[in-house]
Amino acid sequence: MRAILLGTAAGGGFPQWNCACALCARCLSGELPARTQESVAVSGNGRDWWLLNASPDIRTQLLAVPALAPGPGPRDTPVRGVLLTDAEVDHALGLTVLRGGADLTVYAAPPVRDALTTDLPLRGLLDRYAPWDWQDSTAPGGFALAGGLTVTTHRVSAKAPKYVSGPAPDAPWVSAYRIEDRATGGVLVYAPCLAAWPDGFDDLLASATCALLDGTFFSAGELGTAVRSKDAGQPLMGHLPVAGPGGSLAALARHRGLRRIYTHLNNTNPLLDPFSDACATVRKAGAEVLPDGHELIL
Numbered sequence: 001m002r003a004i005l006l007g008t009a010a011g012g013g014f015p016q017w018n019c020a021c022a023l024c025a026r027c028l029s030g031e032l033p034a035r036t037q038e039s040v041a042v043s044g045n046g047r048d049w050w051l052l053n054a055s056p057d058i059r060t061q062l063l064a065v066p067a068l069a070p071g072p073g074p075r076d077t078p079v080r081g082v083l084l085t086d087a088e089v090d091h092a093l094g095l096t097v098l099r100g101g102a103d104l105t106v107y108a109a110p111p112v113r114d115a116l117t118t119d120l121p122l123r124g125l126l127d128r129y130a131p132w133d134w135q136d137s138t139a140p141g142g143f144a145l146a147g148g149l150t151v152t153t154h155r156v157s158a159k160a161p162k163y164v165s166g167p168a169p170d171a172p173w174v175s176a177y178r179i180e181d182r183a184t185g186g187v188l189v190y191a192p193c194l195a196a197w198p199d200g201f202d203d204l205l206a207s208a209t210c211a212l213l214d215g216t217f218f219s220a221g222e223l224g225t226a227v228r229s230k231d232a233g234q235p236l237m238g239h240l241p242v243a244g245p246g247g248s249l250a251a252l253a254r255h256r257g258l259r260r261i262y263t264h265l266n267n268t269n270p271l272l273d274p275f276s277d278a279c280a281t282v283r284k285a286g287a288e289v290l291p292d293g294h295e296l297i298l
Contacts, residue, residue, distance in 0.1 A: 001149065001181035001298040002043050003188055003210075004068075006051075006061035007036035008292050010216050010266040011090030013057065023272050032272055035292050036061055037090050038192055038264045040212065041068060043078075044181050048147030051082045052177065052190050054094030064293060080146050081105035083137065086174045086193060087115040087161050095122055099129040107137035109153065111160070111171040119164045138172060145179075152178045154204055157195040159238035174238075178204060186298025188212065192264040195238040197251050205255050209298050213248060215262025215289065217241045218269050218278045239264075242271070242282065249285050260287040261296075 007013070014035040015024035026032045037055035049068055055061070062068045062079070070077050081104045084091060095116075098104065108116070113134055117123045126132060135143065142152035157174035160167035167173070176191035176198075187208040191201075194214040205211055216239035217223070241247045242262065252260050262282065265271055270278035271289045279289060 001179070001184065001186045001188060002046060002067075003212075003296040003298065004041045004065055005212075005263065005290055005292060005294045005296075006039040006041055006065070007055050007057055008263045008265060008290065009035035009037055010264045011037060011088065012267065013037045014265065014267045014272060016267045019267055021268060023270070024267050026273075033291060035265065035272070039091075039094065040190065040263075041065065041079075042149065042179060042188065043067075044145070044148035044183065047078055048080050048145070049078045050080055050145050050147075050149070051094075053085055053091040053192070054082045054098060055090055056093045056097075058094035059097045061292075075102070077101060079104070081107070081133075083151065083177055084108040084112055085177065085190070086159075087112040087120065087164070088193075089120070089161065089163070092116060092120070092122065095126060099126050101132075102130050103133075104130075105133040105135055107135045107143065107151075107153075109138050109155075109172045109175055110136060111168065111173050115161065115164050120161075137175060137177075148182050150180050150182060154178065154198075154200070156191060156198045156201070157193065157238060159193075159195050176201075176204070178208065181298060184298065186210075188296075188298055193238065194240045194248065196240055197246075197248065202251075202254060205252075205258055208258055210259040210261065210296060211255075212261050212263050213252075214239055214264055215242055215248075215269065215271060216264050216266045218271055219243045220247075222266075222268050239266075243278070249282065249287060252287060253285065256286060259296075262287060262289050265289070
């Protein structure tokens with residue numbers, strides 16, 4: 001399996017257009033590399049590619065990867081579809097860029113498909129350009145993807161997007177995916193949004209070769225320190241911090257044999273600076289922070 005990190009930043013990318021925090025200022029000055037909004041491309045055969053989330057930056061991301069270039073026919077594309085982990089705008093708005101793509105399949109949990117039909121009505125809009133196949137990602141037994149991959153979906157959070165009016169309080173809004181290459185046995189767990197460490201998540205990671213995990217915030221007090229956000233003191237907008245006794249890094253210490261990679265980095269996160277103490281802490285613990293465009297082979 002090939003997995004390409006198309007983007008590794010949280011919503012808004014890095015730097016954010018309306019932010020002059022210390023990290024964004026350093027990026028704007030050229031001191032730190034920019035990052036696009038989080039998305040991944042996976043393939044089991046190098047010909048059939050599937051997108052894990054579709055960020056608003058998806059056009060730029062696709063054009064930056066030769067394996068995802070169109071052809072040989074004038075409208076041919078190796079992109080076969082999209083697997084959505086949730087209905088957040090930074091993971092779904094890229095679908096509009098893909099409009100008109102023939103025979104694409106979108107996998108999503110039922111509340112996500114419902115939200116994209118009603119509260120953020122992309123589904124009807126997109127189907128007017130070219131009818132897509134909208135599949136339930138939570139169907140029992142998982143599903144197979146062209147190219148030799150099999151997928152199972154695992155509920156990790158009930159956090160609904162802010163734009164959804166009256167969401168069901170316990171619906172499976174946020175999912176993680178376990179993607180297995182049937183030929184090599186390589187397994188990728190993709191969980192860019194974790195509100196907490198879910199029940200059964202250790203068992204899921206124990207079955208994996210590599211995990212791409214929520215690294216949105218490094219510490220619980222990060223928002224208040226970096227930008228004095230009105231959200232400071234809140235539960236980090238549904239994201240488990242990396243550091244601290246209850247953070248994901250401590251939990252990952254139970255999985256030393258697993259390749260552990262943080263993604264979905266917020267613009268306030270010191271992990272954006274490869275020479276920061278935060279990055280040194282993560283590296284010492286055996287985890288990684290990788291740049292946009294990095295390719296993994298499983």
